[in-house]
Amino acid sequence: MNRHFPQWWLRRGLRARLLTPLALIHGGLASVRQALYAVGILRTYRVQVPVIVVGGVFVGGTGKTPTLEALVLELRARGLNPGIISRGYGADGETCPVFPTSSAAQFGDEPVLLARRTGAPVWIGRRRAQAARALVQAHPEVDVILSDDGLQHLALHRDAELAVVDSRGFGNGLLIPAGPLRESPGRLNRVTAVVLRGRPPLLGVTRPQFALxxxxxxxxxxxxxxxxxxxxxxxxxxxxxxxxxxxxxxxxxxxxxxxxxxxxxxxxxxxxxxxxxxxxxxxxxxxxxxxxxxxxxxxxxxxxxxxxxxxxxxRLESGLTELLLERMRGSQAA
Incomplete structure (x- = not known):
């Protein structure tokens, strides 16, 4: 999926104002969908191992891939065996494994890079719940799953959530298509922690913040x-x-x-x-x-x-991994 990032998404110009009604519709539909999951009309699938979602509210590359790589190394150093799931780009949506020797053109650059850099098992699929299920079936040694992106993919239960924010912050603060946001910045107050890439701490965010x-x-x-x-x-x-x-x-x-x-x-x-x-x-x-x-x-x-x-x-700032481990223990005990 080749795309340019619209620079006008960083300011509230004429195009942003004209598209604001569509952004309001986007936000309304997202709220309805979240409510349907909250009351159980739409079902959430839970795998038998903890899931950590590494995502964000900002469209595009904010630093999720290096965050995942650092997390794999941190968790492995503590005796865990992490696996990774991703949507993948260039694939047809089929749930399948990605290997270090796989083609980036077929499976996506991020999944192939993660497979090569981490050595962890990587599975991709349009439906992340199916990818997670396939991963643990193929790799019973995996005891924690990291989801590349997926903060908005509520069909998969998660035990912890990380939102990555880079120096662009929230752009013009508007939802797609008037701005670069998938959800409002207030979503960050409901994640486990925020990862900061090349920027100072965010004001008004109540969740712990860690530097990448x-x-x-x-x-x-x-x-x-x-x-x-x-x-x-x-x-x-x-x-x-x-x-x-x-x-x-x-x-x-x-x-x-x-x-x-x-x-x-x-x-x-x-x-x-x-x-x-x-x-x-x-x-x-x-x-x-x-x-x-x-x-x-x-x-x-x-x-x-x-x-x-x-x-x-x-490298991730000290303390984040311990926070995630504590959250996973509490979630699994519940």
Whole structure:
């Protein structure tokens, strides 16, 4: 699903005002649906292991994938065996497993990246409850499921919820299609905790807030596998181009700037889930082109000596994992 993020969603201009009636309808339908689940008319499916949903109210890439990766490592360090479910992009909605060797074009870049980076079993499906059921049946050793996105997918019971918020906050504060929000910001006061990506704590949010950091540790040449630490890479390549087909490319460029790498402007507005099947957009460019790991899973078959991958390590602020473990214990005892 290739898409550009509409920059006008960050302000309340004419288009936002014209679309506000549709946003009100969206909010009303969402409220009715939530009420139907609350009274039991729509049923919630519960799997036999705890479920942690990592989602948000803001459309697009806010940092859910690195949050999931960090959580897998944190939970595994405490003796748990996490598995991951996701909607997947590019798939036809069928419930199926995703492996480190799977094609990002067929199953989606995030699920493939998570399978490669974490080593955890990953299943995708349009219906997350079915994906969760299939995962635990195929992997009885899994004792906790992490749901990639899914805060609004109420058919799957969850024991804990995390909402990820990046530096864009809530944009213009309006619901789709007048703004970037799936739900109102007040939803954050009903989650277990809020994860902050590149921003200070949110005012008016009563739930605990924890920071997510994503530091670039190395640069890997996509074709040869050569790896350079940031200082060596900076010394060899004083000028680079940054290209990112992700939901919030500005954050990627900021991470490069923190290392003293001054990236030129994006070669074009590469949309989220960009199709890296060709390099036509880079004709005439010289020097290294630095891309994200998410882009690399789709560009790996491109033999272009200019491509380097920024390898980053996500870390969550201390205390979040303990909070989640406590919530899971309480939910399972209930």
């Amino acid at each position: 950091t994503l530091g670039i540790q190395a640069f890997r040449h996509l074709s040869t596998g050569e790896s350079l630490d940031p200082s060596t890479f900076r010394a060899r390549f004083p000028s680079i181009t940054a290209a990112a087909g992700i939901g919030f490319p500005t954050q990627f460029r900021a991470s490069l700037a923190e290392l003293g790498l001054q990236a030129s402007g994006l070669p074009q507005e590469l949309p989220d889930h960009f199709d890296w099947g060709h390099m036509d957009w880079a004709v005439g460019m010289t020097g290294p082109i630095v891309i994200t790991e998410k882009d690399a899973v789709k560009a790996e078959r491109i033999d272009d000596p200019r491509l380097w991958v920024a390898t980053a390590v996500p």
